[in-house]
Amino acid sequence: MKYDITYDKRVDGRKFDELRPIEAKVGVIPNADGSAFFKDGNTWAYAAVYGPRRLYPRSMQNPTEGILRCRYNMMPFSGMGDRVRPGPSRRAKEISMVTEKALAPVLDLNEFPNSVVDVFIELAQTDAGTRCAGINAAALALADAGLKMKDIPAAIAVGKVNNQYVVDLCYPEEAYEGIVVDMPVAMLPRTKDITLLQMDGQFELEDLKKLLEIVKKPIDRIHKIQVEALKNKFKNVKIADEVEE
Amino acid sequence: MGKVFVKHKDIVVPGELMAEGMDYVPASGTFREGEKIYANILGVAHLDGRVLKVVPVSGAYIPKVGDVVIGQIIDVMMSGWRVDFDSAYSGVLSVKDGTTSFIPRGADLTKYYDIGDYIVCKIINITSQKLVDLTMRGPGLRKIQGGTIIKVNHTKVPRIIGKGGSMINMIKELSGCKVTIGQNGFVWISGEPERELLVITTIRKIEEEALSSGLTERIKEFMEKSIKELESKQE
Structure with a gap:
């Protein structure tokens, strides 16, 4: 396949700092304690949160605080070509782990010793940026589950395609035949603390500094969409004076 | 003089700035960082004078002392029953607090409550590790039949x-x-x-x-x- 990327035009006609169309919705899975859907262009992520609940095997229990357990999974039909083999692959395990570490800093599970909060992330359709979409969905689902959080983490990929800084790479861009660097970042929007930083490719220290500056704007934008999604759940409710006695 | 950024009964999300200034007091569902008070749970903002709190709208049940709960007997042990009340933690109902009457030593505990029975019980004690003690002594506490x-x-x-x-x-x-x-x-x-x-x-x-x-x-x-x-x- 031949993609028509040059230095000055992106494959899907976006501006260099433009995100794909983003949608977020909270409460999409009624059986879960909290759930969310996050769509970034053609990457669709569902997240469901269960817990805090009892943790087995007992050897995994932590008597000082509850643990967070994430599972990232691409559905068999989610890829662009071959069927994705079900079950955790090496890649999926790694992404599950980094997702856990991206979300854990905001969560306060001190009140729940020996218990677990389970986060299931399912990708129904993928077009690069799955771990970021997964983190965004999972952050919403955790908030929806009524867990104590200091902030709602937001994630987005930034990168460099043939000497051009770009935001939110899609798959054709990631696979572009040229010098491509892809760097997913998760940040806490309020403090700008970084909770996930990975890089695929090679670039200079200067590029890293520049990209970490560039990423702040889209992170704020995503955070705004996340907050909106959470508030939209209660959009049509005229809140009573006393919701608690 | 401080400033409040949310109205009473507003929906707030985790990390949302609620107020600024040391003259406001953070209560449950909020935390202070420097001069600012933020929400740390999804819920309804509750402003009571200078006290800010957030009333949660979702979440799993965490046992609290004094709560009357409905639970199911999931195990019968040497000197009590294990009770599940759909939480991360289960409770223990000891023979001492099992009924208002006396239960003799070595009695068959399944005669009182068997596995699968539902009971209305009260939480009397919780440890730091969330071990829960229950009692059946009190008004309205009983085994549930029918319904x-x-x-x-x-x-x-x-x-x-x-x-x-x-x-x-x-x-x-x-x-x-x-x-x-x-x-x-x-x-x-x-x-x-x-x-x-x-x-x-x-x-x-x-x-x-x-x-x-x-x-x-x-x-x-x-x-x-x-x-x-x-x-x-x-x-």
Whole structure:
């Protein structure tokens, strides 16, 4: 396949700092304690949160605080070509782990010793940026589950395609035949603390500094969409004076 | 002089700035960082003078001392019963607190409560590791027989009970059913089958509309209408 990327035009006609169309919705899975859907262009992520609940095997229990357990999974039909083999692959395990570490800093599970909060992330359709979409969905689902959080983490990929800084790479861009660097970042929007930083490719220290500056704007934008999604759940409710006695 | 950024009854999300200044006090569901107070849970902002708090709208049940809960016996042990009340932690009902009467040493505990039985019990003690002690000594605490048990989110329980029990008393009166609510979100309903179903529908309706105002009147209207329909069908 031949993609028509040059230095000055992106494959899907976006501006260099433009995100794909983003949608977020909270409460999409009624059986879960909290759930969310996050769509970034053609990457669709569902997240469901269960817990805090009892943790087995007992050897995994932590008597000082509850643990967070994430599972990232691409559905068999989610890829662009071959069927994705079900079950955790090496890649999926790694992404599950980094997702856990991206979300854990905001969560306060001190009140729940020996218990677990389970986060299931399912990708129904993928077009690069799955771990970021997964983190965004999972952050919403955790908030929806009524867990104590200091902030709602937001994630987005930034990168460099043939000497051009770009935001939110899609798959054709990631696979572009040229010098491509892809760097997913998760940040806490309020403090700008970084909770996930990975890089695929090679670039200079200067590029890293520049990209970490560039990423702040889209992170704020995503955070705004996340907050909106959470508030939209209660959009049509005229809140009573006393919701608690 | 401080400043507040949210209004009373606003929906707030984790990390949302609620107020600035040391003259405001963070209560449950909020935290202070420097001069600023942020929400740390999804819920409804509650402003009471200078005290800010957030009332959660979702979440799993965490046992609290003094709560009356409905639980299920899941195990019978040497000197007590293990009780599950749909939380991350289960409770232990010891023989000492098992009944109001005396249980002799070595008695067959399944005679009192067997695995699968539902009981209304009270939480008397919780340790730092969330080991829960239960009691059956107290008014209204008993084994449940017959009826239906449904589960609602525990954050909706105050609304089902209503101010000073107004909602629950109305439901009981109109339907003629016996209704018991556990703080963990289990509701036991007993009465005529049709009436039981009506109470279940009503409670589901309350759960759905728990945050909105004027709920008691709407529920009253709904129940009166449904009962009229029920009675005309029976005739």
